[in-house]
Amino acid sequence: MTAWARARRWIAGLVLGAGALAPAWAHKGSDAYLALAPEGARIAVALKDLDQAVALDANADGRVTWGEVRAAETAVHGLLARDLRWLDERGAACHADWRFAGLERRSDGTYWVAEATWPCAGADAVRRLDYRLFATTDTSHRLLLSGERAGQPVLATLAPGESHAFAAAAQAQGRLDTVVDHVWLGAAHLLQGPDHIAFLLALVLPLHLALRLPGRAWNAGRPPEWRGLLAAVTAFTVGHSITLGLATLGWLRVGGPWVETMIVVSIGATALLNLYPVRRLPNAALALVFGLVHGLGFVGLLREAGASPALLPWALLGFNLGIELAQLALVAAWVLIVQPAVHRPWYEARVVRGGSWALLGASVALLAWRAASAA
Amino acid sequence: MPGAPRRIGLLLALGVAAAQATVMPVPAGPDDAVVEVLPQVTRLRPAATPATPDALARPAAPLAAALAREAIETARRTGDARYWGRARAALGAWWDDPRAPADLLVLQATVLQGQHAFDAAAVRLQQALSVDPLNAQAWLTLATLQRLQARYDEALRACAGVARAGAGFHARACALELRSLRGDDTARDWAALAAAAPDPGSLAWVHSLWGEHLERQGDDRGAAARYQDSLRAAPDLYTALALADLRLRGQQPDAALQALADQPETDAVLLRRAAAWRQRGDARWQTALVALLDRQRGLERRGEDLTPHAREFGLMALWLQDDPRAALRWAERNLTLQKEPIDWWIALESARRTRQIDRLAAWREQLAAAGLRDVRLRVAS
Numbered sequence: 001m002t003a004w005a006r007a008r009r010w011i012a013g014l015v016l017g018a019g020a021l022a023p024a025w026a027h028k029g030s031d032a033y034l035a036l037a038p039e040g041a042r043i044a045v046a047l048k049d050l051d052q053a054v055a056l057d058a059n060a061d062g063r064v065t066w067g068e069v070r071a072a073e074t075a076v077h078g079l080l081a082r083d084l085r086w087l088d089e090r091g092a093a094c095h096a097d098w099r100f101a102g103l104e105r106r107s108d109g110t111y112w113v114a115e116a117t118w119p120c121a122g123a124d125a126v127r128r129l130d131y132r133l134f135a136t137t138d139t140s141h142r143l144l145l146s147g148e149r150a151g152q153p154v155l156a157t158l159a160p161g162e163s164h165a166f167a168a169a170a171q172a173q174g175r176l177d178t179v180v181d182h183v184w185l186g187a188a189h190l191l192q193g194p195d196h197i198a199f200l201l202a203l204v205l206p207l208h209l210a211l212r213l214p215g216r217a218w219n220a221g222r223p224p225e226w227r228g229l230l231a232a233v234t235a236f237t238v239g240h241s242i243t244l245g246l247a248t249l250g251w252l253r254v255g256g257p258w259v260e261t262m263i264v265v266s267i268g269a270t271a272l273l274n275l276y277p278v279r280r281l282p283n284a285a286l287a288l289v290f291g292l293v294h295g296l297g298f299v300g301l302l303r304e305a306g307a308s309p310a311l312l313p314w315a316l317l318g319f320n321l322g323i324e325l326a327q328l329a330l331v332a333a334w335v336l337i338v339q340p341a342v343h344r345p346w347y348e349a350r351v352v353r354g355g356s357w358a359l360l361g362a363s364v365a366l367l368a369w370r371a372a373s374a375a
Numbered sequence: 376m377p378g379a380p381r382r383i384g385l386l387l388a389l390g391v392a393a394a395q396a397t398v399m400p401v402p403a404g405p406d407d408a409v410v411e412v413l414p415q416v417t418r419l420r421p422a423a424t425p426a427t428p429d430a431l432a433r434p435a436a437p438l439a440a441a442l443a444r445e446a447i448e449t450a451r452r453t454g455d456a457r458y459w460g461r462a463r464a465a466l467g468a469w470w471d472d473p474r475a476p477a478d479l480l481v482l483q484a485t486v487l488q489g490q491h492a493f494d495a496a497a498v499r500l501q502q503a504l505s506v507d508p509l510n511a512q513a514w515l516t517l518a519t520l521q522r523l524q525a526r527y528d529e530a531l532r533a534c535a536g537v538a539r540a541g542a543g544f545h546a547r548a549c550a551l552e553l554r555s556l557r558g559d560d561t562a563r564d565w566a567a568l569a570a571a572a573p574d575p576g577s578l579a580w581v582h583s584l585w586g587e588h589l590e591r592q593g594d595d596r597g598a599a600a601r602y603q604d605s606l607r608a609a610p611d612l613y614t615a616l617a618l619a620d621l622r623l624r625g626q627q628p629d630a631a632l633q634a635l636a637d638q639p640e641t642d643a644v645l646l647r648r649a650a651a652w653r654q655r656g657d658a659r660w661q662t663a664l665v666a667l668l669d670r671q672r673g674l675e676r677r678g679e680d681l682t683p684h685a686r687e688f689g690l691m692a693l694w695l696q697d698d699p700r701a702a703l704r705w706a707e708r709n710l711t712l713q714k715e716p717i718d719w720w721i722a723l724e725s726a727r728r729t730r731q732i733d734r735l736a737a738w739r740e741q742l743a744a745a746g747l748r749d750v751r752l753r754v755a756s
Contacts, residue, residue, distance in 0.1 A: 047410070051413060062412060062415070063411070066407075067406030105399045107670060138460040141457070
């Protein structure tokens with residue numbers, strides 16, 4: 001064969017050898033989706049993938065019809081039984097009885113959906129899944145495993161030939177663990193967020209918080225405002241719990257840079273109202289309204305923590321508790337810090353007004369900086 | 376109330392399912408109702424037999440090559456990445472084997488190129504060329520890899536390899552494109568090359584390269600005409616995207632949508648459609664953005680390296696998310712992989728919009744060192 005003939009053959013084989021370089025992030029590779037639930041397993045596999053292993057397109061015309069789908073049911077479910085191997089604690093394989101559950105459209109085509117009750121002696125008994133679907137025909141295929149087994153969240157991605165080991169016997173600590181983990185997460189988030197701390201400070205700054213310490217005379221001039229403190233902190237809590245809850249549960253869809261901007265505005269506005277109080281606008285109402293905004297600021301982190309849907313209410317509970325605990329700790333620390341100064345004649349002028357001016361200045365500067373960097 | 380948490384859990388699950396509007400049940404239909412059109416007809420089903428050692432034995436090389444070629448062609452035509460995985464599996468018995476026949480090494484390189492593993496692809500091509508120094512396709516693919524990393528001198532040497540291997544037309548096209556990228560005067564060479572094209576596919580290729588040349592020269596009208604000639608000669612996804620990008624740059628969203636009308640809804644296509652809808656004030660762009668972000672999460676969920684997708688993510692950040700900071704981060708990752716004009720544009724544009732003067736200067740210096748001449752990049756800086 002001459003060199004030219006060989007080159008021609010090659011180039012004919014690969015159309016546009018040099019020119020065509022389709023962008024990546026074309027469709028992702030082939031995925032199958034296996035969802036686990038208390039009742040059993042549900043799998044979705046693309047028809048174009050199944051057709052590699054089973055003659056779905058029986059008449060080879062490049063089109064799959066409902067008739068061909070119905071005719072292939074036994075073969076497809078046999079394939080699923082063969083290439084998804086469920087093993088119990090003794091390593092014995094258990095048979096899963098797949099039933100056809102319809103077809104569904106996803107972004108990259110039509111999928112076959114099949115369901116099965118838990119094989120082995122139920123979810124607790126299943127200890128391992130060996131996955132081998134398309135092992136010899138598609139190296140980029142993946143199984144996306146999600147849901148829950150025996151009260152435990154499951155999240156994994158398997159390549160053909162890989163296995164997933166399920167945790168040992170179900171433990172009742174799933175929920176408690178979730179709450180505890182999220183308490184820490186919530187507390188850490190509040191303590192690491194200077195914006196939330198600054199707002200809290202602006203809120204408590206005007207309150208007269210003198211402790212009745214032994215050996216010190218009761219200051220008759222102005223009663224301590226514990227009730228006001230309780231009202232403000234509670235209102236803030238109620239506010240951010242509402243939006244955090246709604247957004248986490250997916251009933252409220254907001255986000256973006258304006259949330260952060262509004263949080264900065266909330267600091268400045270509260271500080272300004274400390275300096276020039278409006279009689280009809282109680283502190284608690286302000287705390288409630290701005291609490292709604294701060295709640296949105298907490299959402300991103302909770303979402304990133306990625307609790308499974310079944311555990312989400314517990315995660316939310318823990319996260320809120322964590323924020324509250326951190327808030328109480330901060331307020332307690334503030335009360336202790338101001339004790340030496342709270343009775344001084346200059347307290348109002350220097351601490352309350354001076355602090356409010358400082359917070360107002362800081363928030364205006366921050367807003368200006370944000371505006372400049374966004375432009 | 377022990378049932379309450381479960382009920383809440385169910386509500387949440389329903390909420391999550393509702394949010395994933397990308398999954399829709401297909402209503403049952405009569406036996407002759409078509410539920411899926413396959414991008415290629417399966418003629419061999421190795422997966423039908425259990426994965427025994429027999430099945431893992433090497434199939435005959437010509438058969439593996441034919442299966443791989445078919446899958447590569449489907450991957451290019453549809454933009455469906457699963458076919459790269461299939462091509463790779465077809466070549467599985469020879470994968471990572473430097474003693475594989477040269478033809479199969481070149482096919483491996485083509486798959487790696489498709490999966491944007493450019494360095495690994497270049498290694499395979501060098502292996503193929505050490506066995507078969509007159510392999511035109513190996514030289515041509517090597518030139519492509521070097522070109523898209525802006526190594527123009529090396530790429531020109533590879534084009535000379537194509538010529539030595541006897542593929543004169545392809546060697547001319549290869550060199551002409553590189554000379555155009557470096558800003559040489561090639562205005563009079565393109566028509567002659569088009570006249571020499573041996574078949575419609577080659578003609579479409581020349582017109583596509585010619586269009587890119589004109590676009591770099593600032594002749595958008597001429598470029599659009601060449602792209603359209605190319606698509607008329609033989610439609611392909613790559614050229615349709617190039618035409619759509621040109622229309623988007625010219626604020627002609629309707630023409631951009633028209634350029635993509637017959638294309639499969641790959642992520643790259645959906646991104647351009649979303650950008651066009653946004654230019655037109657069509658609210659669908661927001662739904663498309665949600666879908667694109669969904670697909671981005673899907674890639675992460677698969678555990679994929681996102682660097683090969685950095686170009687499109689950078690464009691998405693600039694066009695749809697108004698987030699030049701994110702675009703800048705993607706641009707940095709993207710330039711470690713590829714340096715075609717659009718890659719430089721994303722980098723310069725995001726540096727300009729974030730006012731990163733130092734970064735802008737550094738990239739402009741790199742661009743000058745690479746020797747690429749493109750008027751669009753002058754506008755961006």
